[in-house]
Amino acid sequence: MTGTSRSGVARRIVPCLDVRDGQVVKGVRFRDHRVMGDIIELAARYRDEGADELVFYDITASPEGRSVDVDWVRRVSETIDIPFCVAGGIRSVASAERVLAQGADKISINTPALEDPDLIDRLVKAFGSQCVVIGVDSIADGESYTVRSHTGTPDAMKAPGRQTLDWLREVVDRGAGEVVLNCMSADGTRTGYDIAQLSAARRLLPIPLVASGGAGAVDHFIDVFRQADVDAALAATVFHSGQIPIPELKQALAAAGIEVRPC
Amino acid sequence: MTIAVVDSGGANISSVLHALRRLGAEPRFTADPAVIGAADRVILPGVGAAGRAMEVLRTHGLVDVIRNLTQPVLGICLGMQLLFESSEEDDARLISLIPARLRRLPDREDLRVPHMGWNAIAATRPDRLTQNLGGSWFYFVHSFAAPVGDWTLATSAHGRSFSAIVRQGNFYGAQFHPERSAGAGAAFLQRFVESER
Numbered sequence: 001m002t003g004t005s006r007s008g009v010a011r012r013i014v015p016c017l018d019v020r021d022g023q024v025v026k027g028v029r030f031r032d033h034r035v036m037g038d039i040i041e042l043a044a045r046y047r048d049e050g051a052d053e054l055v056f057y058d059i060t061a062s063p064e065g066r067s068v069d070v071d072w073v074r075r076v077s078e079t080i081d082i083p084f085c086v087a088g089g090i091r092s093v094a095s096a097e098r099v100l101a102q103g104a105d106k107i108s109i110n111t112p113a114l115e116d117p118d119l120i121d122r123l124v125k126a127f128g129s130q131c132v133v134i135g136v137d138s139i140a141d142g143e144s145y146t147v148r149s150h151t152g153t154p155d156a157m158k159a160p161g162r163q164t165l166d167w168l169r170e171v172v173d174r175g176a177g178e179v180v181l182n183c184m185s186a187d188g189t190r191t192g193y194d195i196a197q198l199s200a201a202r203r204l205l206p207i208p209l210v211a212s213g214g215a216g217a218v219d220h221f222i223d224v225f226r227q228a229d230v231d232a233a234l235a236a237t238v239f240h241s242g243q244i245p246i247p248e249l250k251q252a253l254a255a256a257g258i259e260v261r262p263c
Numbered sequence: 264m265t266i267a268v269v270d271s272g273g274a275n276i277s278s279v280l281h282a283l284r285r286l287g288a289e290p291r292f293t294a295d296p297a298v299i300g301a302a303d304r305v306i307l308p309g310v311g312a313a314g315r316a317m318e319v320l321r322t323h324g325l326v327d328v329i330r331n332l333t334q335p336v337l338g339i340c341l342g343m344q345l346l347f348e349s350s351e352e353d354d355a356r357l358i359s360l361i362p363a364r365l366r367r368l369p370d371r372e373d374l375r376v377p378h379m380g381w382n383a384i385a386a387t388r389p390d391r392l393t394q395n396l397g398g399s400w401f402y403f404v405h406s407f408a409a410p411v412g413d414w415t416l417a418t419s420a421h422g423r424s425f426s427a428i429v430r431q432g433n434f435y436g437a438q439f440h441p442e443r444s445a446g447a448g449a450a451f452l453q454r455f456v457e458s459e460r
Contacts, residue, residue: 008382008383008419008420008421009375009378009379009380009381009382009403009421010380010381010382010400012380012381047445052380052381074277077277077278077281078281078284078285081282081285081442081443081444081445081446081448081449082402082443082444082445083402083404083440083443101277102277103277103278103281105278105404105443127310127311128310128311128312129377129406130310130377130379130404130405130406131310177377177379178379206372206375206376207375208375208379208380231375231380232380261381261400262400
């Protein structure tokens with residue numbers, strides 16, 4: 001169940017930086033975005049605190065139909081020496097290549113994959129599975145999980161009518177290297193990760209699974225690694241606000257017998 | 264000090280260049296045999312598939328150039344794998360400096376492949392390059408791995424033990440990405456840059 005003896009790979013702690021107009025922002029339930037700070041400053045701070053990986057999500061890119069401005073990707077790659085993933089605005093092999101060429105380690109796609117699932121195959125063929133992360137926004141209704149697209153702005157959000165677990169099977173078959181499952185009902189609530197939904201995803205995913213949505217306390221991280229056996233836990237507000245310092249989080253995880261990279 | 268970073272194809276090479284610049288070096292990204300041959304240090308990076316990378320090296324006439332280098336050479340990730348004889352991936356014939364075959368990591372229900380994330384290494388024989396780095400954590404992304412042998416300086420494990428750092432004469436290799444391995448990775452790269460000819 002827990003990963004303490006499964007292999008030597010550490011469970012990853014992944015701060016997510018939502019980027020808009022060159023600033024890191026964060027809102028509650030995808031609304032009311034507040035400015036949290038400068039991208040490069042926050043990236044360097046998280047690297048120094050012991051974050052294992054960073055995800056940058058350009059929340060302005062997808063809904064307004066423009067692709068990600070890659071200059072900040074280069075500046076991040078020049079500054080930090082931990083892996084990072086760029087999400088938002090990537091809708092073609094060419095736009096993915098621009099981001100990877102600037103030094104991103106992975107690209108993550110969400111809505112464009114739902115609109116054109118074959119894009120996953122094309123990205124995997126061009127860059128390899130290890131570069132291709134699929135972001136999935138999912139809403140729980142009892143034990144029924146369905147995906148949402150265009151989640152960057154609330155007014156544009158759509159329900160494409162896909163069952164989340166069916167979609168996860170499909171992205172694995174198409175060669176995706178990792179899944180970030182964002183449980184939207186929990187996102188921004190700080191009441192804990194959606195353990196039931198993440199466990200259901202874990203049972204069918206042979207590739208790394210990143211939990212997203214709901215982190216509010218150190219115990220939530222312990223629970224999601226122990227109970228849902230995820231490979232990584234992503235969070236934003238609790239890190240940006242300073243509520244949970246990463247060194248303290250990692251000490252607590254290690255004390256709970258969960259293997260993490262020491263800070 | 265000149266450092267040549269070999270252009271063996273692949274989109275994501277700039278992170279290696281950025282890491283070297285953070286150490287104060289001015290790397291040259293090149294497929295020119297003359298520049299590579301004359302460099303004080305050569306780095307062979309690589310992301311992607313073994314067969315495709317060998318095709319790119321053959322196209323540029325670089326296989327023999329690399330094999331005959333006498334200065335310190337460091338292969339990173341796929342670049343390390345290319346130093347071996349062959350790989351199960353694409354059944355590829357490689358540069359053949361180290362007499363062993365790369366095999367796919369075990370497919371098991373409790374084991375995620377690719378091996379993607381931070382893992383610790385254990386030093387198996389003393390070398391200046393790995394001094395005090397035993398027990399350090401590095402960032403790995405790979406599905407195929409090199410066996411442990413005389414060439415192994417350090418091991419790591421994912422389902423089975425494999426070579427994390429290798430050395431064969433002036434040729435070094437790291438299965439992990441030092442450019443994405445925080446302080447431990449920077450220390451490793453610094454050691455390589457400062458290694459004696």
